[in-house]
Amino acid sequence: MSKNQLLSERHYDIHVFCCINERESGHPRDSCSARGAGELQAYMKVRGKVLKLGKRVRINKTAVSTAVSWDRPW
Numbered sequence: 001m002s003k004n005q006l007l008s009e010r011h012y013d014i015h016v017f018c019c020i021n022e023r024e025s026g027h028p029r030d031s032c033s034a035r036g037a038g039e040l041q042a043y044m045k046v047r048g049k050v051l052k053l054g055k056r057v058r059i060n061k062t063a064v065s066t067a068v069s070w071d072r073p074w
C-alpha cells in the first residue's frame with residue numbers, strides 16, 4: 001500500500017465538528033449547548049447511521065475553539 005493510499009484511508013471525506021460548549025447561565029455570549037447543539041450533534045450522528053454514510057463521514061463533539069468560534073467579533 002502506498003503512502004498516499006494509507007493517508008487517504010485514514011481521512012474522512014466529511015468531518016463535522018459540532019461545538020457543545022457550555023457556559024454558565026447568563027453569560028453574555030451564551031453557549032452552543034444552551035442553544036441545543038448537543039441535541040443537534042446527536043441527531044446528525046443518528047442520521048449519518050440511518051443514511052449509511054459510513055466511516056468516511058464523522059460527526060464530532062467539540063468545545064469552543066477560538067479558531068472556529070462564530071460568536072467572537074473578529
Ligand code: FES
Nearest residue numbers: 019021031032071
Ligand atoms: S460556544 Fe460554541 S462556538 Fe461559541
